[in-house]
Structure formats: structure tokens, C-alpha cells
Amino acid sequence: MNRKNLIAFAAFAIALFFVSPTFAQGYGGRGMDTAAMRQRQEARLAKMKSDLNLTQVQADSIKAISMEFMQKRRDIFMDPANQGMSREDRMAKMQPIMEAQNARVQAVLGPDLFKKYQDWEQANRPQRGGNR
Numbered sequence: 001m002n003r004k005n006l007i008a009f010a011a012f013a014i015a016l017f018f019v020s021p022t023f024a025q026g027y028g029g030r031g032m033d034t035a036a037m038r039q040r041q042e043a044r045l046a047k048m049k050s051d052l053n054l055t056q057v058q059a060d061s062i063k064a065i066s067m068e069f070m071q072k073r074r075d076i077f078m079d080p081a082n083q084g085m086s087r088e089d090r091m092a093k094m095q096p097i098m099e100a101q102n103a104r105v106q107a108v109l110g111p112d113l114f115k116k117y118q119d120w121e122q123a124n125r126p127q128r129g130g131n132r
Contacts, residue, residue, distance in 0.1 A: 044124070047124070
């Protein structure tokens with residue numbers, strides 16, 4: 001995988017990581033409960049499945065892989081030892097996790113569909129709203 005795609009996926013992963021907990025905590029009075037978050041994730045997966053013509057097995061595999069690695073990324077961000085780290089240092093700590101996730105997804109999809117998946121992820125990445 002080339003560096004540009006890795007950076008794009010890293011940006012997506014971080015955006016997804018920051019968006020989900022922010023909504024769950026009620027940031028800006030626009031909170032989203034767990035059921036609503038789950039519903040949004042399911043809708044996103046359904047769109048991905050449709051747009052990329054994934055089989056149910058592929059979609060289920062991507063969902064399972066995403067959930068597993070989302071927890072690993074969350075653990076890095078929630079670890080008190082990492083709270084004082086710069087964004088770049090946390091990104092460096094997350095890179096092996098993202099590479100492992102990409103390797104698992106690519107094994108499920110194959111190289112051609114994996115490239116389409118990466119493009120889809122970049123085009124459909126959640127946008128962060130509001131000013132911090």
C-alpha cells in the first residue's frame with residue numbers, strides 16, 4: 001500500500017474515532033445515543049456494501065474487523081499514559097494498528113476491491129463539524 005493511501009486511511013480512522021465519542025458524549029447539545037450511533041454505522045455499512053457491490057460475507061468481515069480495530073485505537077486514545085502525547089506521536093503509535101487493519105481488510109477484499117474500498121472510505125469519511 002502506498003503512503004498516500006495509508007495517510008488517507010489514518011485520517012479517516014482518526015475522524016471516525018473522534019466523531020463517534022463526541023456525539024456519544026453529547027458535544028454541543030447534539031448528542032447521539034448508542035442506538036443512534038449503531039444505526040448510523042449500520043447505514044454506512046449498507047451504503048458501502050451497495051456502492052462496492054460487497055457480498056454479505058465481505059460486509060460482515062469488514063464490520064467485524066472495523067469493530068476490533070476501533071477498540072484498539074480507542075484504547076490508545078483513552079490510555080492515561082498517552083494523554084499528554086502530541087497528535088503526531090499518537091498517530092505514530094496507531095500506525096501499526098492501521099496497517100494491521102488494512103492487511104486484514106485487503107485479505108478479505110483482494111487488491112482491486114481493496115483499492116476501491118480505500119477510495120470509498122476517503123470519499124465517505126465523516127466530516128468533523130463545529131469548532132473546537
